[in-house]
Amino acid sequence: MALTKNLAxxxxxxxxxxxxxxxxxxxxxxxxxxxxxxxxxxxxSFRQKSGYEILNVFTISxxxxxxxxxxFWRLLLKSFRMAFMVSISAIITGYPLAYFVSRRLRRFRNxxxxxxxxxxxxxxxxxxxxxxxxxxxxxxxxxxxxxLGIIKExxxxxxxxxxxxxxxxxxxxxxxxxIPLYTALEKIPNNLIDAARDLGASEARTFINVIFPLSLPGxxxxxxxxxxxxxGDYIIxxxxxxxxxxxxxxxxxAQFGGAFNWPFGAALGFILFFIAAVVLVIAQIFGSKEGIxxx
Amino acid sequence: MDENKxxxxxxxxxARVTEETxxxxxxxxxxxxxxxxxxxxxxxxxxxEFFSLLGPSGCGKTTTLRMIAGLExxxxxxxxxxxxxxxxxPAYRRDVNTVFQDYAIFPHMHVWDNIYFPLKMRKISRREAxxxxxxxxxxxxxxxxxxxxxxxxxxxxxxxxxxxxxxxxEPEALLLDEPLGALDFKLRIAMQTVLKDIQKDLGITFIYVxxxxxxxxxxxxxxxxxxxxxxxxxxxxxxxYNKPATPFVASFIGEMNFIDGTVIKELADELIxxxxxxxxxxxxxxxxxxxxxxxxxxxxxxxxxxxxxDILDNEVKATLSRIVFRGDNYQVTTNIDSGELTSVIASxxxxxxxxxxxxxxxGWNVEDAxxxxxxxxxxxINYK
Ligand SMILES: Nc1ncnc2c1ncn2[C@@H]1O[C@H](COP(=O)(O)OP(=O)(O)OP(=O)(O)O)[C@@H](O)[C@H]1O
Ligand SMILES: [Mg+2]
Numbered sequence: 186m187a188l189t190k191n192l193a194x195x196x197x198x199x200x201x202x203x204x205x206x207x208x209x210x211x212x213x214x215x216x217x218x219x220x221x222x223x224x225x226x227x228x229x230s231f232r233q234k235s236g237y238e239i240l241n242v243f244t245i246s247x248x249x250x251x252x253x254x255x256x257f258w259r260l261l262l263k264s265f266r267m268a269f270m271v272s273i274s275a276i277i278t279g280y281p282l283a284y285f286v287s288r289r290l291r292r293f294r295n296x297x298x299x300x301x302x303x304x305x306x307x308x309x310x311x312x313x314x315x316x317x318x319x320x321x322x323x324x325x326x327x328x329x330x331x332x333l334g335i336i337k338e339x340x341x342x343x344x345x346x347x348x349x350x351x352x353x354x355x356x357x358x359x360x361x362x363x364i365p366l367y368t369a370l371e372k373i374p375n376n377l378i379d380a381a382r383d384l385g386a387s388e389a390r391t392f393i394n395v396i397f398p399l400s401l402p403g404x405x406x407x408x409x410x411x412x413x414x415x416x417g418d419y420i421i422x423x424x425x426x427x428x429x430x431x432x433x434x435x436x437x438x439a440q441f442g443g444a445f446n447w448p449f450g451a452a453l454g455f456i457l458f459f460i461a462a463v464v465l466v467i468a469q470i471f472g473s474k475e476g477i478x479x480x
Numbered sequence: 481m482d483e484n485k486x487x488x489x490x491x492x493x494x495a496r497v498t499e500e501t502x503x504x505x506x507x508x509x510x511x512x513x514x515x516x517x518x519x520x521x522x523x524x525x526x527x528x529e530f531f532s533l534l535g536p537s538g539c540g541k542t543t544t545l546r547m548i549a550g551l552e553x554x555x556x557x558x559x560x561x562x563x564x565x566x567x568x569x570p571a572y573r574r575d576v577n578t579v580f581q582d583y584a585i586f587p588h589m590h591v592w593d594n595i596y597f598p599l600k601m602r603k604i605s606r607r608e609a610x611x612x613x614x615x616x617x618x619x620x621x622x623x624x625x626x627x628x629x630x631x632x633x634x635x636x637x638x639x640x641x642x643x644x645x646x647x648x649x650e651p652e653a654l655l656l657d658e659p660l661g662a663l664d665f666k667l668r669i670a671m672q673t674v675l676k677d678i679q680k681d682l683g684i685t686f687i688y689v690x691x692x693x694x695x696x697x698x699x700x701x702x703x704x705x706x707x708x709x710x711x712x713x714x715x716x717x718x719x720x721y722n723k724p725a726t727p728f729v730a731s732f733i734g735e736m737n738f739i740d741g742t743v744i745k746e747l748a749d750e751l752i753x754x755x756x757x758x759x760x761x762x763x764x765x766x767x768x769x770x771x772x773x774x775x776x777x778x779x780x781x782x783x784x785x786x787x788x789x790d791i792l793d794n795e796v797k798a799t800l801s802r803i804v805f806r807g808d809n810y811q812v813t814t815n816i817d818s819g820e821l822t823s824v825i826a827s828x829x830x831x832x833x834x835x836x837x838x839x840x841x842x843g844w845n846v847e848d849a850x851x852x853x854x855x856x857x858x859x860x861i862n863y864k
Pocket of ligand 2: 542657
């Protein structure tokens with residue numbers, strides 16, 4: 186007994202060593218493309234801007250500035266709120282879509298799948314401009330309302346506010362929510378659904394008790410993806426947000442652009458990075474706890 | 481398909497109606513696109529019976545079971561459950577539960593919650609359910625595993641959880657789809673006993689799907705043997721083994737010799753059949769075989785005696801071609817001019833040696849052989 190146990194242990198050790206060696210290239214890769222830039226940004230955030238020069242000093246004044254000036258953390262909170270709204274609305278739209286395509290469609294399943302992810306092939310900027318033309322003064326909605334005689338003057342309420350930003354971000358996020366949800370839903374074995382029905386669960390209760398819990402890993406992944414996408418975006422708020430729709434990403438961007446304060450921009454960026462990482466880790470723990478049955 | 485039905489439908493032995501009928505299938509068919517998976521079958525399953533659906537892969541066993549469970553809608557026919565027509569009632573409102581072929585344990589719930597599931601669906605509180613779940617866990621000998629997840633269990637353990645989950649709300653009938661198929665030999669034998677004991681203790685009707693003839697024979701009260709969507713025979717294991725209704729049933733269960741012959745004379749209860757150069761006597765049966773008909777004679781190897789010491793009803797001369805030692809017996813193959821016959825002889829009593837060219841006597845008794853119309857020969861299952 187003890188012998189076999191030792192043998193098993195040794196096997197496990199060998200297996201671990203093997204997977205360690207196999208993991209080296211990906212670790213190096215990860216290091217180069219992710220950790221090094223973050224580290225450089227981290228270093229930058231402790232420097233100091235002076236005129237048009239960046240001094241090679243060590244200071245935490247950039248971070249202190251963030252907490253001193255309430256515009257920044259208020260904006261960060263607002264961005265969180267908006268990103269949360271984006272994720273929730275993307276899931277509310279994406280879930281039924283993913284459920285329908287993965288579990289209800291049979292013949293046209295692949296076609297629908299392609300149609301839903303097609304926007305990913307179109308340039309991000311093009312899609313944003315498209316939304317401007319839909320929401321703008323002479324856009325699709327206003328023209329339609331004018332032609333129907335519901336309004337006399339074009340309405341400007343559709344553009345340059347928080348709602349237009351959330352709407353467009355949601356649109357951008359839907360494929361990112363759809364894909365993991367679709368994958369999770371499609372993976373659910375039919376016999377589990379048969380078993381639920383057989384054991385007395387109606388369609389609704391089968392969904393609540395079996396399908397939904399089994400789709401949670403996909404839901405968490407989709408939520409995370411859309412949350413991160415929305416939280417860091419600065420182009421959509423700049424294009425469609427106006428003053429009201431400005432987000433944290435815009436001020437970070439401004440520090441690297443017009444303000445030419447790279448150290449402060451780096452500090453703002455690192456704060457966002459840190460908080461996003463914490464969110465990711467929490468979601469990951471939750472996701473993997475639900476994900477134990479994934480295999 | 482029509483042509484073989486001609487024979488089969490007339491020959492299904494009438495189920496002895498001694499007890500209350502629990503499940504009744506009346507002319508049930510299932511067509512997938514243009515493929516007939518189940519073809520007009522009739523079943524009459526009694527309360528408390530251990531009833532098996534036996535047949536080769538793809539013959540429609542699972543489809544039949546799924547129609548009884550309500551997971552598949554029949555294309556034609558009616559299904560009755562406890563005297564009620566349930567043909568259009570959805571699965572979740574039918575009082576039968578299924579143990580699925582791959583167990584279908586919910587992976588996001590631990591064992592306890594899995595067994596609680598059917599009770600939860602009946603709005604029974606966890607407190608109220610606890611003693612029942614406890615009892616079920618004890619019944620399947622899994623009390624220590626209540627908090628485990630499916631991926632932490634072995635195949636045999638999953639199987640037992642699936643059983644407990646399907647039994648906990650005391651269904652009218654339990655449907656089992658090859659529940660032991662994935663287990664190794666020893667475990668399968670052990671679980672057969674467990675299943676049979678549980679069935680007896682609870683008195684619940686079991687409909688048991690298997691393609692393992694030994695399993696069906698040892699466990700069942702009655703067996704329906706299926707072939708390509710039709711039922712060839714329904715009967716007790718003894719009937720199925722000793723009085724197979726068709727060559728298909730005869731070949732599917734156990735070992736069987738088949739020899740071609742021609743009827744040359746008709747007596748009151750018997751027919752004289754010429755096989756090769758010999759004339760043998762056969763019993764008349766439900767097939768209306770007449771003089772001049774070509775027939776297929778079937779006989780079990782253990783009923784063919786080599787160098788018999790007693791005088792048998794039928795005796796022919798044959799040459800010895802093969803002797804195979806099989807542990808507890810010998811399989812002896814002999815040739816007569818119209819075919820091959822194998823015999824099974826207990827290993828202690830073999831007093832022949834392989835000396836070809838020598839003609840030896842082999843024989844059998846009239847009641848041990850059965851004859852079929854030669855047209856049914858094509859349904860013989862030949863795994864060789
Ligand atoms: N959903 C379906 N669509 C089309 N054909 C099907 C479907 N389900 C089953 N069939 C066909 O019906 C026939 C009977 O299938 P079934 O699963 O009932 O066989 P089975 O007797 O249970 O076989 P096995 O012993 O291999 O499990 C098979 O030929 C199968 O291909
Ligand atoms: Mg099957």
